[in-house]
Amino acid sequence: MKTMITLGFAGVAxxxxxxxxxxxxxxxxxxxxxxxxxxxKAYTNLRKAGTGSEEQxxxxxxxxxxxxxxSAKTQAERPQWQERIVAAEKEGHxxxxxxxxxxxxxxxxxxxxxxxxxAAEQKLWELRLVK
Numbered sequence: 001m002k003t004m005i006t007l008g009f010a011g012v013a014x015x016x017x018x019x020x021x022x023x024x025x026x027x028x029x030x031x032x033x034x035x036x037x038x039x040x041k042a043y044t045n046l047r048k049a050g051t052g053s054e055e056q057x058x059x060x061x062x063x064x065x066x067x068x069x070x071s072a073k074t075q076a077e078r079p080q081w082q083e084r085i086v087a088a089e090k091e092g093h094x095x096x097x098x099x100x101x102x103x104x105x106x107x108x109x110x111x112x113x114x115x116x117x118x119a120a121e122q123k124l125w126e127l128r129l130v131k
Contacts, residue, residue, distance in 0.1 A: 029071050036064040058092050075130060082124040089113075089120040 040060045046052025062085055069081035093113040099105035 033064075033067060033071070036060070036067055040064055054095060055092065058088055058095075062088050069127075075127075078130075079124060079127045082120065082127050086117070086120045086124055089117045093117050 040057065043052050043056045043060045047054065047057050065081050065084045065088065069078050069085070072078050072081065093110075093116070096105050096110050096113040100107060100110050
């Protein structure tokens with residue numbers, strides 16, 4: 001009898017723990033989104049103050065967009081966030097190309113930036129093909 005009561009109690013406790021998991025996950029997702037947005041704002045302020053770079057702002061923004069893409073509630077939302085990532089990567093590539101012309105970046109930097117654009121575009125097409 002005691003064994004059955006113990007097993008019953010353990011089952012109830014386990015069910016209660018599982019019921020709390022989605023709530024905790026939602027809290028973590030919300031907190032992480034808030035932190036990533038704060039990072040973008042902080043880098044933007046540093047850039048305005050002259051101590052941060054465009055690349056820091058762009059990378060923080062891409063991280064935020066990737067997080068929003070990955071945590072989107074529906075599949076339809078994911079390509080929209082990826083489109084923003086593609087646009088940011090293209091902006092970064094254009095910036096690096098200009099830097100190569102002025103000698104402040106190398107041809108290898110340009111190749112790496114181009115690869116990031118292609119990777120972002122590949123991910124966009126993969127997301128669009130998922131039904």
